[in-house]
Amino acid sequence: PRFLLNLINQCKSFAVNLNHSIIEEEDIEKGLAAYSTDLLSDINYELQDVSPQYKDVLYAFIDHTAEAPEELFQASLSDYLNQEGVADVIELLLWYGFIGIRADHTDVKYIYDFNYDMNLLKGIMAKQRPELVLAINPAFWNGLLIKP
Numbered sequence: 085p086r087f088l089l090n091l092i093n094q095c096k097s098f099a100v101n102l103n104h105s106i107i108e109e110e111d112i113e114k115g116l117a118a119y120s121t122d123l124l125s126d127i128n129y130e131l132q133d134v135s136p137q138y139k140d141v142l143y144a145f146i147d148h149t150a151e152a153p154e155e156l157f158q159a160s161l162s163d164y165l166n167q168e169g170v171a172d173v174i175e176l177l178l179w180y181g182f183i184g185i186r187a188d189h190t191d192v193k194y195i196y197d198f199n200y201d202m203n204l205l206k207g208i209m210a211k212q213r214p215e216l217v218l219a220i221n222p223a224f225w226n227g228l229l230i231k232p
Contacts, residue, residue, distance in 0.1 A: 146228050178205060
């Protein structure tokens with residue numbers, strides 16, 4: 085609920101600043117972009133608090149595709165940090181809902197779809213390999229210039 089309220093406030097702020105009597109489509113688009121940037125900063129700070137060595141790792145996904153095989157995500161991270169940290173970062177990004185999995189060619193599922201049960205999520209991921217597809221949460225697309 086907190087993030088939904090933040091998004092609504094972003095949209096409302098643009099409507100007020102542009103002297104709109106109601107929130108218009110343009111205000112929503114601008115609000116989503118601002119919200120995405122704020123969310124990116126918030127998650128980045130949380131990652132930095134938990135694992136300072138991975139500070140700014142989310143920026144490895146600038147201009148990334150929205151969905152890709154697991155190997156492409158690993159390669160993007162390998163360009164950004166040493167190989168030993170890649171598995172740890174993927175796990176952190178799954179936990180924070182930054183990335184999810186496309187399970188059985190259905191909708192993308194995030195950690196909250198599994199009631200924050202990381203063992204269940206990892207088990208499903210293991211069954212999907214080698215065809216496992218990861219996806220960046222749409223909430224971050226604007227902030228990182230992600231291609232849908």
